[in-house]
Amino acid sequence: MVDRLKNKTALVTGATSNIGRAIALAFAREGAHVVVGGRDAERANAVVSAIRESGGKANVALGDQDGGQAAAQSLAEEATRLLGGRVDILVNNAGIYPFHTTATSDEAMFDRIFAVNVRAPFFLTQALAPGMAARGGGVIINLGSWITRLGIPVVPIYSASKAAIETLTRTWSAELGPSGVRVNAISPGVVHEPMAEPHPGDVMMKGTPSNHAGSPEAIAHAAVYLASDEASFVHATVLDVDGGRLGAAVVAG
Numbered sequence: 001m002v003d004r005l006k007n008k009t010a011l012v013t014g015a016t017s018n019i020g021r022a023i024a025l026a027f028a029r030e031g032a033h034v035v036v037g038g039r040d041a042e043r044a045n046a047v048v049s050a051i052r053e054s055g056g057k058a059n060v061a062l063g064d065q066d067g068g069q070a071a072a073q074s075l076a077e078e079a080t081r082l083l084g085g086r087v088d089i090l091v092n093n094a095g096i097y098p099f100h101t102t103a104t105s106d107e108a109m110f111d112r113i114f115a116v117n118v119r120a121p122f123f124l125t126q127a128l129a130p131g132m133a134a135r136g137g138g139v140i141i142n143l144g145s146w147i148t149r150l151g152i153p154v155v156p157i158y159s160a161s162k163a164a165i166e167t168l169t170r171t172w173s174a175e176l177g178p179s180g181v182r183v184n185a186i187s188p189g190v191v192h193e194p195m196a197e198p199h200p201g202d203v204m205m206k207g208t209p210s211n212h213a214g215s216p217e218a219i220a221h222a223a224v225y226l227a228s229d230e231a232s233f234v235h236a237t238v239l240d241v242d243g244g245r246l247g248a249a250v251v252a253g
Contacts, residue, residue, distance in 0.1 A: 004228040006031030009083035011075075013065060013124070014094030016043035018193060019143065022216035023091055023223045028056030030224055035061050035079040035087075037094065059083075065094055065124070067115025072123035080131070087128050089139045089227045092121035092165070102156050110157050117161035118168075125172060133179035139227050140176075142169050142185040143219075146242045149187075152204075166238050173236035182235055184226045188219050189242025207250040210243030 010027050014020040016038035028034050028051040036051075036058055038044045044060045051058035059082040063075050079087055095117045100109055125140060132138025145162040147155070169185040176183055190201035190213040205213050222241045225231055240246055 002029065003031045004224060004230065005089070008032045008088045008227070009035075009086055010089035010091065010227070011035045011037060011061070011079040011083070011087050011128070012091040012093055013037040013075075013121070015091075016040050016047060019188065019191060019216045019219045020091070020093040021047050022220035023093060024058070025051060026217070026220035026224050027089070027227065028058055029054065030228070031056075032089065032227075033057040033059075033083055035059050035082050037061050037063070037065075037075060037079070039064050065116060065120035067119030067123075069123045069126075072120060073127050076124060076127035080128075086131065086135065087138070088132070089141070090125065090128050091223060091227075092124065092140070092142045094120065095143065095161075097155065097158055099155065100157060101154055105157060113157045113161050114164075117158070118164045121165065122168065125168075129172070129176055129181055132181045133176060137180035138182070140172065140181065140183045141223055141226050142166070142183070144169070144185045144187040144238055146187050146189045146240065146245050150246055169238060170236045177235050182226075182231070184231070184234055184236065185238045186219055186222050186226070187238050187240045187242060187246075189214055189240075189245045191216060191219060205243055205245065208242075208244045209248050212243065214241065214243055 010032045012020055012024045015024040015036040024034050024036050036044045036047045048058040048060050061078045142165050144166040147159045148163040166185055173183040190205050192199050202213050
């Protein structure tokens with residue numbers, strides 16, 4: 001299918017690689033004008049070039065979403081300007097995933113993870129949702145994670161930050177839904193681009209219904225669906241796109 005997002009505008013944060021890049025490319029293929037958010041100018045421009053070479057519309061908005069309200073407001077204003085005065089779709093994808101355990105964590109790591117993974121999307125939503133509501137509609141898609149509901153013995157702060165995002169998804173849906181703004185989330189399983197060597201997370205997908213890790217494009221397909229009118233009756237949902245990791249018994253062979 002094509003043109004499911006025709007005449008729509010979208011801001012995708014963390015759109016310079018992996019899941020964010022795949023979402024930006026998929027949105028553009030479906031007709032959206034996309035702002036590629038990120039910190040790396042070279043990679044962001046490469047995504048924009050790929051979109052434009054395929055006949056799509058895209059621009060770059062650079063900035064470090066450090067969790068500050070001012071940084072979020074600045075990105076919201078720049079994206080709104082680049083998109084001709086409105087942002088119809090916001091994808092809160094940017095996040096960090098430093099390896100840590102409870103014993104090896106410190107205040108700086110805790111604050112940095114929550115700043116990027118929770119504070120930044122919170123204040124970006126704060127900046128853009130009122131405009132969506134005033135226009136009578138919009139879509140916000142957050143990126144959660146399968147490890148919010150299936151504990152693993154590492155990355156506790158990251159897991160908690162993604163649990164916060166999934167809770168905000170439901171809260172924002174209750175708050176913004178009556179104004180026509182749909183808020184949902186995607187919970188990816190182990191997802192990565194093709195690699196020459198095995199990914200450390202691949203072992204966690206053994207014995208699942210899919211029995212392998214997913215691709216960024218699998219998440220992008222879900223994002224297109226949630227952003228489109230096909231999902232007009234979908235609110236406050238965390239869509240598991242995880243190869244069955246959470247929904248079925250895992251029997252590793």
